[in-house]
Amino acid sequence: MKKYVYSFEEGKEEIQDLKKRVEILGGKGANLAEMSGMGVPVPPGFTISTEACHEFSKSKEYPEGMQDQVDEQLKKLEENMGKKLGDTEDPLLVSVRSGAAKSMPGMMDTVLNLGLNDVSVEGLSKKTENPRFAWDAYRRFIQMFGDVVMGVAHSKFEEVLEDIKNTKGVENDTELDTEDLKNVVERYKKVVKEAKGEDFPQEPKIQLQKSIEAVFGSWSNPRAIAYRRINEITGLLGTAVNVQTMVFGNMGDTSGTGVAFTRNPSTGESKIYGEFLMNAQGEDVVAGIRTPKPITELEQVMPDCYKQFIDIANNLEAHYKDMQDMEFTIQEGKLFFLQTRTGKRTATAAVKIAVDMVEENLIDKETAVMRVEPNALDQLLHPTLDLIAKEKATILAKGLPASPGAAVGQVVFSAEDADKEAKEGKDVILVRIETSPEDIEGMHAAKGILTARGGMTSHAAVVARGMGKCCVAGCGDIKINEKEKIFAVDDITVKEGDYISLDGSTGEVIQGELPTKDPKLAGNFETLMEWADSLRTLNIRTNADTPKDASTAIKFGAEGIGLCRTEHMFFEGERIKAVREMILSEELEGRKKALDKLLPYQKEDFVGLFKAMGERPVTIRLLDPPLHEFLPQEEKDIQEISEDMNVPVEKLKQKISDLHEFNPMLGHRGCRLGISYPEITEMQAKAICQAAKETGAIPEIMIPLVGNVKEFEDQKAVVKKACEDILADKPYKIGTMIEVPRGALTADEIAEHADFFSFGTNDLTQMTCGFSRDDAGKFLKEYQEKGIYEKDPFQALDQDGVGQLVKMAAEKGKKVKPDLKLGICGEHGGEPSSIEFCHKVGLSYVSCSPFRIPIARLAAAQAAISSR
């Protein structure tokens, strides 16, 4: 017979392996077991395993033998406590709590005081000689059980309570006497009967059974599922159920309850932090009717208890070697620990605690590095909205948290307006249905960007992250009218010039002008980063197109540029004219003339980049997007450009129509452009080489979208000729993006000719999964909800699918050329789980946007430690 139920003592003894114990007993159960074993005063009880929940989820029945085991453990508990569940003299009361291997607020939390009924309430009353306490406990039990187990709306109970208080003319629950509470109990039972058509169960074993089933059931409720999806929690069996003897903090002045952290979870300060209330139950601390007192004041109130508490807290931290979050209750002078767990903390606190604990010789540097969630660092690198102000403000809508940080400003609806208003010194938020490369300057000028369409890797999102600029994307709830320069959310209309605030870390769009807080990179941060750098083997590069981005990236620790996109350079000022002139030329000569105009600009771009990067390597990708992106789409712009360039509108329209593509993503772009128009490749190669000659840099020239070795050979020949003419024997490298599945499949052929591969996992994901990142927004959320993809494959590399191709290409490439340099420059280069994958498959570096570099450094160190 499989064992599903463990007393707290058995848990510790029978499941030695801590990881396994957490898996089977859940975090809470494992900690209760551990504490019992350590001699910490814990109210006795038992835990029903996550495996039982797993079985229950499948069959909707208790697994075989579980009921007997529960009965047996209950019997032992009754013997141990000398009390019996439902007893008319001295009833045993228990709590029932859920507890998965990872903390999950989405699930059913707690039922307290279980075991009370119309008879045992009298027993409790007699035994405690406190009828009011007994009836209050009973009414609390009915309310909790009714709400969380039976599904009766919480408000229905509140209405009864309000009604009785009003009738009596009092304000607080505490002012109700025993008779009032008996009345409450009667009416609560009616509420249950009316709402559910059945009586509140009097039989304690039924109460227990229903509570256990409710905990099991809550594992699969939509909130819990959504929580797991959002927090990327996968691979768990289910939740455990903890049944524990009740202790009461509300049994008089020598009773009390509280919560505390061994260190400050907000700042990380190494000092006990928490609060308590005397003569109160845990829920009273949360309810906010009485103001809890700082934990340190307990010393005055109950010095012995306080001393015992502090000793145990210190022991627990030393035992777990991490900051603990504890719940305790004092029942008539006796201290009980109800729970201890690793405390949640802010990023600031996480960094400080990790560094402090190394200095305290509690943990080593590797452990410290493993302690900080890389993504949490994001909080430290961007300004944030003032949380208190945010709580009071109106959240207009919620989009995708496309680029973190906060932005506050006046709304504008076009890139030109953004540019204009910003030049007048205003803070503006650029609001667009979607952005396109033409909007780059406006995006630069804006404090933040809000789009109605597009996913986490839409143009707006990618560019904003590159700029380290706050962006909320794909906010479908806002209806933009660009002509009238307004947007609406339900019945609220926001006009041009109105203030809004964006939270790029949550995706929230907030009405009005909220205060923000600037990030502070403390010394601890630097220390942790240094440790990470000493542990990682992956190099960290950045995706940067401008000297400014490059400098930011270096500040954050970039060791090179992994991807410099050259197309953004084509949009600035006079350049776009030359680009359009080139596109509109039917003859080679005309194109060359236009390209000659671009050459000096391009060269200066690269000189700037090379100078900013110093000795660090710089990989420059040749022109990638289809040419139609450089032509206007709007009638108005076509007219304007027609006049500007002195080209008939008809001709312009004809060209736009000729260049139209059904699927631009799969169109005439990347190296295909260079093969059709070698003169473009030639100009870019020349500009790179001239800049390299001037600065002494060793350029890495990257040919995009290669799917066939012959494409690479063709373009390599063009680049090589240009380079040899200018650089003669000076070193330079020519490599390629692996971003087309066929490129990965034939990587061995390509490796024979290429100096390096850089995995363009954005495009590789699109083509391998067969969905465009701009269009997938329509179904990817649903896909995640249904568990088809556990994570958004545009954010976290799809290791099962796309990863196969990355691995295959890396292996095929290295087989042909063992010293082939391998990197990744897709969005995934800054995402921790993807970085771990890159480490495992043997890449040399990851490249990400400047603001994600610290995250990447930490994730790379964690990957190195984990794979030891």
Added chain:
Amino acid sequence: MKKYVYSFEEGKEEIQDLKKRVEILGGKGANLAEMSGMGVPVPPGFTISTEACHEFSKSKEYPEGMQDQVDEQLKKLEENMGKKLGDTEDPLLVSVRSGAAKSMPGMMDTVLNLGLNDVSVEGLSKKTENPRFAWDAYRRFIQMFGDVVMGVAHSKFEEVLEDIKNTKGVENDTELDTEDLKNVVERYKKVVKEAKGEDFPQEPKIQLQKSIEAVFGSWSNPRAIAYRRINEITGLLGTAVNVQTMVFGNMGDTSGTGVAFTRNPSTGESKIYGEFLMNAQGEDVVAGIRTPKPITELEQVMPDCYKQFIDIANNLEAHYKDMQDMEFTIQEGKLFFLQTRTGKRTATAAVKIAVDMVEENLIDKETAVMRVEPNALDQLLHPTLDLIAKEKATILAKGLPASPGAAVGQVVFSAEDADKEAKEGKDVILVRIETSPEDIEGMHAAKGILTARGGMTSHAAVVARGMGKCCVAGCGDIKINEKEKIFAVDDITVKEGDYISLDGSTGEVIQGELPTKDPKLAGNFETLMEWADSLRTLNIRTNADTPKDASTAIKFGAEGIGLCRTEHMFFEGERIKAVREMILSEELEGRKKALDKLLPYQKEDFVGLFKAMGERPVTIRLLDPPLHEFLPQEEKDIQEISEDMNVPVEKLKQKISDLHEFNPMLGHRGCRLGISYPEITEMQAKAICQAAKETGAIPEIMIPLVGNVKEFEDQKAVVKKACEDILADKPYKIGTMIEVPRGALTADEIAEHADFFSFGTNDLTQMTCGFSRDDAGKFLKEYQEKGIYEKDPFQALDQDGVGQLVKMAAEKGKKVKPDLKLGICGEHGGEPSSIEFCHKVGLSYVSCSPFRIPIARLAAAQAAISSR
């Protein structure tokens, strides 16, 4: 020292392996060697190998040792013939001919009479006692050498000849006497000097060297390269050069020349076929000034020669076991064979000859099956344009030969017009910039389809091939003005109602109404197909959506339906209204109501198909295209539909805008639709099952675009529920398309749940290569010219890239489920090289459009034979 030059005798002796001999000596050289060895009277000579050409192409120099070997062979030839090159008494004259391993009209062909110069012409004159012959030979030599070796325009020589004839007042060359010809020679030499700035070379060894270099050079000329690309000739080293003693058919009445085939190359009739001219050179036969006589008449003129000729011809055919194409010359009563090679033949002849030869016990059935080029069968299955009429007509433009056959009719510019005019009994050609699913009915009604945009696998092309209807696609030279209902090619304008003719096998668009010829499937065809069927192991299915297509396919030998697309069914008549109603419903209930209207139609569709197919398996693919394809795009249509459906224009436009996709190919389609709207899958599954129940069919339900096993599981559950409700325990299958790279990569996971895989190689090619078939037209032609892809990957499966995924998926699938049924239903299912690949990787069947089934049957048989 490597051997580059072989006398004809050495060729046969030293290179025993025939394949290798052809590779090294070229087809012509190998045959001359073979004939020499067989004792056929061949003028002696030698062959310079293709390897020499290969070396020359790289270094632009003769490979080491070659010059010496040429000199040596020439010396032996002079000794053998008792004549010397350039001799003043009795000069040796030679011909120089190119000859690659495959016949290639694009290269330099022939230089005759080499060895003549101002001195040796006199020697020839004396020796033959025929000064006119000698001087005529000399002027012919200068003209040929000047043209093909030195690159002097042919017309310049013709001008001189015309001038001299005019001056003398004669019409034919034959009327010029010796003095006239001396004059011609003088002026020809001046032409050369003026055009090239150098003298016509007098030194015979220089003449020979330059001729050899010219042949080598012609291997790389653009015409030859284009020819190889168009005819998919790859893997050859270069061309060989044949240097052969001249014999003359123009040395009097006992001399003559001719060409002949051992069987009729047009009909296949087993009877000598050819023509000859007495006292003439080969070029005279071609020039058409004198009318050649049928070869049989030679019996009267020179009975001994004829008998010898017939004996040798029979010997050659018996030796090569194939129909021979021979050139011969009779010099003063002595017969010489200049060449023999496998004769080109029409498809009709190929089939008849193959069948006849089996009956004559000359070859076995396997050989017969290997003898017919599968693609050539296409000619036999479609009507064709009358070739003689076509030669006289104006070719307006040339597009892609998207669907073979011929079509003649009056031009219309919209699907509605096509439908209307066709109903009035007119033959119409539908001319569109591109077609969309809305045009289906008009395409059905038209005799042929002409589009300005789109490739070989564009909508128009795919649908037309499916219908067996002539289509010329992507004809960029025609400028269509749909509003004014005209199209223009250069300065020719074609109006609505004008007649045009299409040749779907060549892509030609011809002005006017040409006569056509209907196909005749003779008994030989049936016989060959039976043999093929007995030899092949692959099953052949068809892609068919209607009972009509299904019946056609069965007539051609289809053994099942591999792909029934259901989306076409959504466009007919009332259905499209219900489809739009579904799309416009925001609520599930509304969608279900609309789907309920579609259900009976769908069921009847499937009943029709199942009935047409009888016991044969039918694979039905669930809805695949994105929903926006079912909504109108044109303002006019939006207005109309808005009124028709009583839906506000604004709402319609909003929905169209909501459904807009950046890359529809990678958008919300395939199983993604079914996952978002399970009710669509449910309706289709119900319709299929109801039809199966009614007809007793065992349906194979195919879920499209699966890239993730969980997508498949999700949709399988929906289908299964619908099936079980209707079919109870009756058998049915649920499988998937493998068309997304990720689907192939994770085929092992998918195979656990799927009954079958069908490779959708159209989409798989698009995603693996990263180019959309609708957009790739812009660069794929250039890619083929540059050799980046040898063949259009949308026509012939890209075995190196896409093929890897097919092979991988087949292997992964079979590993998990050894009896997994595997098929292919992309366009490649009807293409011979792809069929061979499918055979090799172990697929169970290929599926193609009805009209390609015979091709597939033959190709499958050839694959089975080749892989033995």
